[in-house]
Amino acid sequence: MAIILEKEGESKKAHTHYVEALEERPDEARIYHNLGINMKRAGMLDNALDYYKRAMDLEPDNSVFLYNTGVLYNIKNDHN
Numbered sequence: 001m002a003i004i005l006e007k008e009g010e011s012k013k014a015h016t017h018y019v020e021a022l023e024e025r026p027d028e029a030r031i032y033h034n035l036g037i038n039m040k041r042a043g044m045l046d047n048a049l050d051y052y053k054r055a056m057d058l059e060p061d062n063s064v065f066l067y068n069t070g071v072l073y074n075i076k077n078d079h080n
Contacts, residue, residue, distance in 0.1 A: 014038055015035070015038050015039075015042075018031055018034055018035045018038060019035070022035070027058060028058075029054075029055040029056075029058035029059040029062065029065070030055070032051045032052070032054040032055035032058065033051065033052065033055040033062075033064070033065055033068070035051040036048045036049070036050075036051035036052040036055065036068070036072075037068070039051060040072060040075075045072060045075065045076050048072055049069070049072055049073075049076070052065060052068060052069040052072060053069065056069060
């Protein structure tokens with residue numbers, strides 16, 4: 001549902017659905033990653049990074065998570 005809301009431009013509603021999904025499945029890396037995307041689109045880059053990092057903690061070998069985290073560091077100009 002959250003992904004559909006995102007595509008329809010309903011980012012705030014999507015965020016609510018992602019958070020609810022995490023309550024049901026707190027170890028689902030993809031939800032954290034999608035929340036990171038949601039926060040990035042909202043301009044909340046530090047929050048996005050926190051969600052990306054949590055996703056990578058759960059799935060450290062996921063190349064999509066790693067790539068998006070690197071892109072976000074580049075956007076933030078934080079290359080450490």
